[in-house]
Structure formats: C-alpha cells, structure tokens
Amino acid sequence: MENTHSSALIAKHAGLDARITAEMNRPAPNGILIASLKKQKLKLKEELGRV
Incomplete structure (x- = not known):
C-alpha cells in the first residue's frame, strides 16, 4: 500500500x-500559477518525506 502511495x-x-x-x-508566464504549482509540489515533497 505504501509503495503504491509513494509511486502516486x-x-x-x-x-x-x-x-x-x-x-x-511560455512567452508570458503566469507568475501566480507558477507560485501555486510550486507550493503544491513542495507539499507533495513533504508528504513523500513522511512516507
């Protein structure tokens, strides 16, 4: 179960x-979108560290 969760x-x-x-x-990147995606990525990285 943990392995499947980690893989996901x-x-x-x-x-x-x-x-x-x-x-x-992109020619005109959306800074707000990039910041939001980076926050989501960081949360996933933190969750991976706990698994």
Missing part, C-alpha cells in the same frame, strides 16, 4: 514539475 506521489510531483517548466517556457 512521485508521479504527481513529476507532473507538477513538467507543468511548472511548461509555464515558465
């Missing part, structure tokens, strides 16, 4: 990282 968190973390990169590479 890692996949979500990678997805957020990809979204952040894509947004930053």
